[in-house]
Amino acid sequence: MEKDRRSLILDCAKELFATRGYHSTGISDIIEKAQVARGTFYLYFDSKRAVFDVLLESAFETILSSVKPVIVGPTPDRNNILKQLRINLGRALAPLFADRHLARIVVSQAETLDEVAAARMEAFYAALRHYLEESLQEGQEKHVIRQLNTKIVATAAVGMIKGIVWTHATGSESFDYHEVVEEIVEWAAMGIVTR
Structure with missing residues (x-):
């Protein structure tokens, strides 16, 4: 039961943060939407920011832990x-395409909330870029990735994916998740992976 209430609070807060924005959402809004007592909220979280941080950290952990080295x-x-590559990309994008509210929080709310959240986002993107850069370098050593500037390509890949998630999250364009994965893999096949 405890986990259910905590999850309910997180789900309701996620929806409110995504639709109203962090600053326009109060604890009372979360409590009302979750239909829990104020004391119940404070049993699990000491602030609205604590709820936001749990949502963000959970998303980061899910995405980063889903990416495995290419053997x-x-x-x-x-x-x-x-x-x-297709499997890795699918795993990394799945949580964001399955949950538009989560995607919106990750690509819009977190970067503009404050310096701490922006730094956390940058650390997340830096971890993705670093992982991609190392993977590209290893691929070059094994002659499966063409000679290229790994830092630029890793940065471009993260930026491209971020742009696709942003477009999906804001609802300005509706992309089919499987088509997104296939197009990015095709992009890699044509421009990065040796023939």
Whole structure:
């Protein structure tokens, strides 16, 4: 029961933060939407910011933990590499495409909330860029990634994905999740992975 109430508070807060914005949402709004007592809210969270931080950290953890190293093996197989890329990308994007409210919080609310949240977002993006850059470098060493500036390509890839998630989250364009994954993998196949 405890976990249910905590989850309910998080879900209601997530929806309110995404639709109204962090600053326009009060604890009383969250309590009203969740239909819990104020004391129940404070049993789980000491502030509205604590709720926001849990939502953000949970999203980051889910995304970063879903990405696994691409295993090249002794004889590189282009199709196998693209398959692993497809799986990784699908896992990383799934939580954001499955939950538009979460996507909106990650790509819009968190970056503009305050310096602490902006720094947290930048650390998240930096971790993604670093992971991609290392993966590209390893791929170059094994001759499955063409010679390129790994820092620029990693930064471009994160920016492209961020833009797609932003567009999805704001509802300005509706993308099919599977098509997004396929197009990004195709982009990688055409421009990054050796033939």
